[in-house]
Amino acid sequence: MAKIALKKKAKKSKALKPAASQRTWAIGFIIAAVVLWTFYTFIMFRLPYSVQTVFQNWLPPTKLNEAMVWVICALGLNIVVGYAGLLDLGFVAFWAIGGYSAGWFMSAFFRQVNFHLFSTVKPELPGIHISFWGVIFIGGVICAIFGVIIGAPTLRLKSDYLALVTLGFGEIIPQIFTNGENIAGFNMSNGTKGISPVDNIGVPGKALGPFDFSWKFTIFALLTAMMVFISLRLRTGRLGRAWLAIREDELAASMMGVPLMRTKLAAYSVGAFTGGIGGVAFATHVNGVFADRFNFSISIILLAMVVLGGMGNVWGVMVGALLIAWVNSTGLQALGDLVNTSFGTSINFPSYNFVLFGGVLIFMMLFKREGLIPESRLKAILHEGDDASANLEGHH
Amino acid sequence: MSIFTTGYQARQLRRRYLERTLGSLASVLVLFWLSINFIKSPSQFFQASLIGLSNGILYALIALGYTLVYGIIELINFAHGDLFMLGAVFSANFISIWFGKTSSGPAAWGIFFLCLLVVMTVSATVNVGIERFAYRRLRRAPKLAPLITAVGVSFCLQFVGLRWNGSGPKTWNSVLPAGAFHISGVSIDYTTLFSFAVTIPLLLLMSWIVTRTRQGKAMRATAQDQDAARLMGINVDRTISFTFALGGALAGAAGLLFQQTRGLTSYNLGYQLGLIAFTSAVMGGIGNLQGAVLGALLIGLIQGLNDGLPIGLGQQWSQTVVFSILILLMAFRPTGLLGKPTTEKV
Numbered sequence: 001m002a003k004i005a006l007k008k009k010a011k012k013s014k015a016l017k018p019a020a021s022q023r024t025w026a027i028g029f030i031i032a033a034v035v036l037w038t039f040y041t042f043i044m045f046r047l048p049y050s051v052q053t054v055f056q057n058w059l060p061p062t063k064l065n066e067a068m069v070w071v072i073c074a075l076g077l078n079i080v081v082g083y084a085g086l087l088d089l090g091f092v093a094f095w096a097i098g099g100y101s102a103g104w105f106m107s108a109f110f111r112q113v114n115f116h117l118f119s120t121v122k123p124e125l126p127g128i129h130i131s132f133w134g135v136i137f138i139g140g141v142i143c144a145i146f147g148v149i150i151g152a153p154t155l156r157l158k159s160d161y162l163a164l165v166t167l168g169f170g171e172i173i174p175q176i177f178t179n180g181e182n183i184a185g186f187n188m189s190n191g192t193k194g195i196s197p198v199d200n201i202g203v204p205g206k207a208l209g210p211f212d213f214s215w216k217f218t219i220f221a222l223l224t225a226m227m228v229f230i231s232l233r234l235r236t237g238r239l240g241r242a243w244l245a246i247r248e249d250e251l252a253a254s255m256m257g258v259p260l261m262r263t264k265l266a267a268y269s270v271g272a273f274t275g276g277i278g279g280v281a282f283a284t285h286v287n288g289v290f291a292d293r294f295n296f297s298i299s300i301i302l303l304a305m306v307v308l309g310g311m312g313n314v315w316g317v318m319v320g321a322l323l324i325a326w327v328n329s330t331g332l333q334a335l336g337d338l339v340n341t342s343f344g345t346s347i348n349f350p351s352y353n354f355v356l357f358g359g360v361l362i363f364m365m366l367f368k369r370e371g372l373i374p375e376s377r378l379k380a381i382l383h384e385g386d387d388a389s390a391n392l393e394g395h396h
Numbered sequence: 397m398s399i400f401t402t403g404y405q406a407r408q409l410r411r412r413y414l415e416r417t418l419g420s421l422a423s424v425l426v427l428f429w430l431s432i433n434f435i436k437s438p439s440q441f442f443q444a445s446l447i448g449l450s451n452g453i454l455y456a457l458i459a460l461g462y463t464l465v466y467g468i469i470e471l472i473n474f475a476h477g478d479l480f481m482l483g484a485v486f487s488a489n490f491i492s493i494w495f496g497k498t499s500s501g502p503a504a505w506g507i508f509f510l511c512l513l514v515v516m517t518v519s520a521t522v523n524v525g526i527e528r529f530a531y532r533r534l535r536r537a538p539k540l541a542p543l544i545t546a547v548g549v550s551f552c553l554q555f556v557g558l559r560w561n562g563s564g565p566k567t568w569n570s571v572l573p574a575g576a577f578h579i580s581g582v583s584i585d586y587t588t589l590f591s592f593a594v595t596i597p598l599l600l601l602m603s604w605i606v607t608r609t610r611q612g613k614a615m616r617a618t619a620q621d622q623d624a625a626r627l628m629g630i631n632v633d634r635t636i637s638f639t640f641a642l643g644g645a646l647a648g649a650a651g652l653l654f655q656q657t658r659g660l661t662s663y664n665l666g667y668q669l670g671l672i673a674f675t676s677a678v679m680g681g682i683g684n685l686q687g688a689v690l691g692a693l694l695i696g697l698i699q700g701l702n703d704g705l706p707i708g709l710g711q712q713w714s715q716t717v718v719f720s721i722l723i724l725l726m727a728f729r730p731t732g733l734l735g736k737p738t739t740e741k742v
Contacts, residue, residue, distance in 0.1 A: 087540055089547070153727035159539050160472045164674065165726045168719035171671070179712050296667065300547060307544060354555035361548025362530055365541045382538060 022232060025315045029228070033221045036064065041214040058334045059326070061213040062285075067325035068220035069282045074305040074321035075227045075314065076274025081303070082312035082378070083240060084267035085247030086155070087163040090170020091302050094143045094272045096177060096294040098279020101139035103195035103289040105130045106280075120202030132201040132284060136223075140276040147272030148265055155264040167299075174294040189291060196288025220281060224318075227274055231314045234270065243267050247312075248381050297357075301328065304357045307364050310371025312378040319373060324360075328353060415728050433705040439581030440706060448700020449693060450588045450657070453595045456692035457650035458673035460602060460685060461523075461643030467683035468619045468639045469535065474546040475526060477670015478553035479644055483519045483651020484661045485561045487511050488568045491656075497571050504571035508656065512594070515652050516645040523644025524637050532633070550667075557663035565662035572656050587657045598649055602642065603685060615639055619683070668715070672699075675722040681732030690733065695721070 040061045044052060073095055080088045103109055106119075108127035116123050118131035130138070154165045181191030189195070200212075201219055234240045242263045245253035254260050283289050301324060309320020336349025364371065370379035434441045458480050465473045490511045491497050497504040530549050534542040572590050576583040606612040617625040618635045626632050654669075655661055676695045680687025699718060703711045725732070 081540075085540065087543055150723070154723070157726055157730055160470070160543055161678075161726055161730060163543060164472065164678070165723050167671065168675075168722045172716050172719045172723075175713070175716050179716075300551065303544065303547070351558070352555070354551050354558060358548040358551025358553075358555060362545050362552070365537075365545040365548065366530070366533055369537070369541055382541065 022315075026228075029225070029315075029318075033217075033225075037214065037217055037221070040064070040217070057337070058330060060330060061217070063326070063329040065213065065216050065220050065285055066282075066329060067322050068217075068224050069278050069285060070302070070305065070325040071224050071318050071321040072220075072227050072281060073275055073278035074302050074309075074317050075224075075231055076271045076278065077302045078306050078311065078314065078317045079231060079234070079243075079274065080267055080271035081306050082310075082317065082375075083235060083243040083247065084264060085159070085243075086264060086267065087159055088166045088268075088271065089163050089296075089299050089303070090166035090168070090173075091271075091275055092294050092296065092298040093166075093170045093173035094147070094275030095279040095282065095298060096173050096289075096291075097143050097146055098139040098276035099283040099289040099294070100177060100189060100195070100279075101142050101276065102135055102198050102280040102283035103189070104128060105135050105138060106132065106199040106284070107195055107197065109190065109195045118202075119199065121199050129199055132199070132280070136277045136280045139280040140273040143272040143276030143279070144269040147269040151265050151268040152261075155261060155268065167296075170296065170299050174291060177294070178291040180291075189289075192291055194288055194290035196290070198283050198288055200287075201284050216285070220285075223277060223281060227277070228314055228318065230270075230274075235314075239263065239266055244312075244377065248377070300357060300361075304360050308360055308371060310373045310375055310378075313371065313373055313375040316371050316373030316375070320371065324357075327356070332356075419728070429707070430701070433701075433707055436706055440704065441701075442582045444700045444704030445697060446582065446584065446588065446700075447704055448697040450591060450696070451700060452676075452693040452696020453592060454650055454654055454657075454692075455669070455673045455676050455696055456599065456689045457595060457646045457653070458669060459676040459680070459688040459692045460599075461647045462670075462674050463677040463680070463682055463685060463688040464615075464639050464643045466677070468615060468636055469531070470539075471531060471542050471546065472674065473643075474543070474670070475549035475553055476523075476643065476647060477666035477668075477673065478550045478557065479519055479523055479526075479666070480647040480651045480654070480669060480673075481557050481661075481663065481666030482522065482553055482560075483515050483648035484655040484665060485557055485651075485663075486518060486648075487515050487652040487655045488566070488661050489560075490514060491571055492568050498569040500571055500573050508571055508652075512649060512652055515648040517648075519648025519651070520641040520644040523640045523647070527637060527640040532636075550670075554663055554666070557666070561661050561663050563663070565660055568655060568659050568661065570656050570659050591653045591657050594649070594653060598646065599689060602646065605642065606685060611635070611638055672718055675718055675725075678722065678730075679725055679732055681734040684732065684734050687732055687734035 044055060044061075047055075073091065076094070077088060077091050080086050080091075105128050107129075108125055110128050111126045113128055114126050115128045115130075117129070117134060119129035120131075121129045150165070150169050154162055157165070177189040178192055180189035181187055181193075201216065203215065203219075235244075242253065242258045243266075245256065245258055246260065246263055250260065253263075302321075305321040305324045306317050307320075308324060309318065310316030332349045332353060336347060339349070340346055368374075369382040430441075458477065461476045461479075462473060465471055465476070491504075491507055495507045497507050526549055530545050531542055534545060570587065573586040576585045578584070606615060614625070614630045614635045615638065617628065617630055618632050618639075622632050625635070654665075672695060673692065676692035677688045678691070679695060680689070680691030682688075695718060698721070699714055702708045702717050703714055709717060
């Protein structure tokens with residue numbers, strides 16, 4: 001319900017100034033978050049059991065939290081792909097590095113040391129235990145450093161070569177973690193067994209249990225809001241305008257004095273930072289890090305989210321991410337069950353997600369390149385060279 | 397003016413010097429590693445090289461499809477590896493299920509060659525269809541659009557493979573002659589010889605088509621300048637379709653050979669092999685046909701040596717080695733071994 005209301009608001013505000021439309025979206029986001037939080041915290045368990053089951057099937061609260069993690073990562077990818085126009089096909093690498101930062105700094109994995117920093121975990125437990133709030137920062141910074149390392153030598157390349165390098169990076173990092181059980185005698189990642197459990201998120205004076213939905217929801221929603229805020233502020237600032245300039249015409253941008261390398265690197269590292277935050281959040285969400293979860297399809301799903309929602313438009317990406325995350329986690333299953341029981345069929349709906357994501361990418365690119373909730377500037381460039389009339393339409 | 401150029405040149409020189417030093421250091425290390433292994437066990441060394449080369453020639457067939465398409469429309473066809481996978485699944489069904497051949501024999505070899513023709517035609521048709529419906533409309537769109545479309549096509553093809561082949565890998569009996577002969581401790585499978593015997597004529601045929609025929613000339617002209625080619629009366633759309641057909645046919649042949657020599661199909665085969673093949677194409681200099689074959693043989697060799705030598709990182713690091721090479725190549729020599737240096741790097 002909240003989503004429909006949001007869409008209506010967006011349509012109405014198209015004629016308004018961009019700032020006003022942003023405010024409408026922001027208020028919509030806050031209202032939706034508060035409504036969902038109140039519903040799942042206070043109302044749901046009072047409803048009759050049968051109604052509760054419906055909600056558990058269609059939108060269980062844990063999946064809502066997971067969707068928020070996807071939104072955070074998609075916002076990070078949006079900075080790289082949507083703002084700066086660099087295709088990154090290995091975003092899963094940052095998710096993985098972020099996840100393992102949580103594994104390293106928020107668990108009993110490194111038994112040989114005993115280090116506690118603002119953690120709510122009992123001080124006698126071995127291992128490195130840093131507060132969640134510190135670890136999201138550390139994870140983000142590690143990812144940003146990796147972003148710079150991988151970006152510095154390759155961002156000079158043509159865009160499609162860059163896509164390949166990032167793809168390779170996205171393959172190497174998970175393999176390093178998978179094989180990282182014994183690197184010259186050092187157990188870096190516990191191999192395929194993964195690192196589990198990870199410390200719970202601590203809020204002042206309280207350690208949250210792994211199933212504490214409400215608090216986690218609040219924290220993830222806050223993180224998402226923070227990422228949205230950062231994305232929007234960056235976009236209107238000097239750096240954001242430089243990104244858009246590069247996306248639209250690299251040569252012209254460099255002639256106007258935009259330092260190409262530095263600007264692209266900034267996009268890459270900010271995107272990576274966000275991916276790291278998403279990774280840490282996901283690790284606390286599933287209460288562990290497991291190497292085999294980090295595969296190529298995560299990169300593609302994130303890309304599909306960005307493309308579906310509307311590259312470059314923060315709110316579009318958020319809607320796209322929520323939609324795809326929901327379809328991927330429970331939506332398709334629930335829909336399949338509904339169809340199967342009402343028509344007596346036995347179609348395995350989740351097995352169609354490959355063709356669903358592939359189809360989304362193809363059809364969006366062929367027919368609606370700018371996404372569901374387009375950003376007007378990007379719409380203009382993406383339809384450059386279609387034909388004369390489209391060009392005219394685009395320039396406004 | 398001169399101040400800027402000297403500053404720029406100095407930086408270029410320093411960069412080139414650094415690259416050359418690092419390059420020579422890396423080659424010395426690799427040579428050292430190879431010679432240690434060679435001294436330790438020569439027969440194992442040759443065996444690993446042979447396995448590597450037989451993989452490499454398979455990569456060459458796939459890499460050519462990448463390089464042909466990139467050469468003509470500058471698109472990394474992510475779906476190409478999955479086309480290869482479909483070729484493999486198709487061949488397995490064609491030989492073992494539709495014709496029921498599960499053991500070696502003259503009749504089965506006949507079916508093998510029939511399958512070669514059919515799978516090449518089918519893959520070529522599929523590839524042309526993909527180009528017609530997905531890529532053609534995006535030819536003038538910004539680069540991001542066709543790339544994302546190619547990723548989408550790749551997922552759709554994987555879905556077909558998943559439906560057709562099931563979610564796990566499937567094993568099949570080969571119809572190629574089994575057994576091996578031995579030369580001083582190195583065993584050479586008959587299937588390896590067989591795949592060489594099929595691949596080498598195909599590669600020669602390919603190079604004949606591109607360099608000697610009218611259609612090949614049209615391809616080269618289109619690759620150089622589409623508008624100029626159109627002005628000279630070349631049907632650019634048809635030429636691009638032909639290129640996709642050629643690449644698709646080679647991918648189909650590679651699929652058949654892979655399925656028959658490894659006896660294995662799985663829906664996500666195309667992704668890994670496609671990436672390796674693309675790395676080979678980049679290594680040789682993308683757009684360059686001889687380069688793709690050379691790169692594929694080298695990558696195959698590197699992989700074979702890494703996996704098979706007594707002192708090496710071993711198979712579990714195989715992908716990491718290949719992709720590290722890809723990243724290093726992209727960073728230091730994006731034009732590849734045989735590619736011409738281009739000024740455009742943006």
